[in-house]
Amino acid sequence: MALKLGLVGIGKIARDQHIPAIAADPRFELVATASRNASVDGVAAFTSVEALLAAVPELDAISICTPPQAHFQAALAALRAGKHVMLEKPPAATTREIALLQEEAARHGRTLFQTWHSRFAPAVSAARDWVHKSTLTGGAIRWKEDVHKWHPGQQWLWDAGGLGVFDPGINALSILTEVLSAEACVHKAALDFPENQQAPVAARLDLRTEAGVSIDADFDFRHKGEEAWDIELFSTTARARLSRGGSALEIDGRLVVDRPAMEGEYPGLYARFAELCAAGRSEVDWRPFQLVADAFLIGERRTVAAHQV
């Protein structure tokens, strides 16, 4: 029998990705939504997660895709009402909130699936296999896009806690932590804050693995034209290039995976969520978010030109 699902936060990512993925998966039935001012045709609509939980007690699960500042309260309410919870990235406002949600899910015996959609991109598992049989010597991440194209009018990205360029950049870090066989830390960082905003428009990180391998990351929201969502990794014998957000993989210039960008990411997330609910397990990995918090913690802050949202 399908899991009765409530979707919380009806914005761009809900319409572009969540709703089509839910509609295509027979293991889920979308029975209600919560959003301050949006709804989905033919689906019961509420203006808060609390109202939704009170009105539709037969719900099995909630999927949350509001801005991250609202994740914690929504997830806490849903877990306390005995629902399974799936969280869009970035997972919450702070790293401590994730720890608390993890404990809360365990306390109620419910599934918490804290997602990283880019890990489900079509070439990521092939890149992981390559890394695990290689000896890495270095790497470079270029994650650059035009914020006006991808995040038009999204002021929450620029408010305190909004992450700025780390909102896409954390996708790169979620892929990196998935494919590496060693753990990485932020060794140095530099963050560029527009003089009129509270979140960085660009950032450069020097990541280091336990083995001392250096991976540079260059995140930029001021990019024009074709977006660059690339991770290059160098081993003692070859070079791997994961491009278009994890949808293509080249090894020494030979294309080994080449699929449309984002193909299968959200269907893959919902398939995993269904499996986790059935198995009574949670899946939480806050390492990408910790790397971002660490970059804010030790990063050199620079003030750059004003940015108009």
Added chain:
Amino acid sequence: MALKLGLVGIGKIARDQHIPAIAADPRFELVATASRNASVDGVAAFTSVEALLAAVPELDAISICTPPQAHFQAALAALRAGKHVMLEKPPAATTREIALLQEEAARHGRTLFQTWHSRFAPAVSAARDWVHKSTLTGGAIRWKEDVHKWHPGQQWLWDAGGLGVFDPGINALSILTEVLSAEACVHKAALDFPENQQAPVAARLDLRTEAGVSIDADFDFRHKGEEAWDIELFSTTARARLSRGGSALEIDGRLVVDRPAMEGEYPGLYARFAELCAAGRSEVDWRPFQLVADAFLIGERRTVAAHQV
């Protein structure tokens, strides 16, 4: 038989606290030090932890009190050489580094004691007992000191990753997380950065517990005169005031603990370290450090007047 100890980082905190505490504890014998340009009379001196580990293979344990930017490499080298490790606060440069050290200690079967000295202040356990039998309704932390008195010339505090006012402030957070019976998160924060420095000179935090109780924290390095190291907690029936960094406790104005500031803190740390080494256990609690990283992550940044170190 006494544990043969190496002390890494011979600065103000080593001379003021570590060396006297080690000298007074028969379970430790200080056999060597590592410091770029300082030594201790009558103790073998090396200029790096690597040189110390190579030259004194009979060492059992290392205590690290360098600036936090150097903790990770020193601790990693010591754990890999099979030594127990005690880490001064703040524990490392980043939160991920602590996770990695924790894994490394487990891998080598060695003790990692990641210390919070203020938790060993004389009134902390009485405050904890009071909190655990109370229903909290709120709290306020005032942690203010004159940085020129307490940290003269310490430029590392002001460099990227140096924590600024959170270097003392994290002591308050270490006490708070020790005494509370519920978990706390950073709900909002505001950080004041001097225009010529990379770390905040003052910060205000709005902490919230899972139960929704609000605890305000006010950290300031620009304070003049008598330092304020106070935590007030309000319950449904009484008020507790932990003052002088955890050395005094008043309940509803009645003094229940009143000891000299810092009394027993470092002797308590070394006693715990000896117990942990004997038991083959580690003790790591990165929640205070995560709260600081979260404050940097979501805090509103303000630029204030230049600060001369």
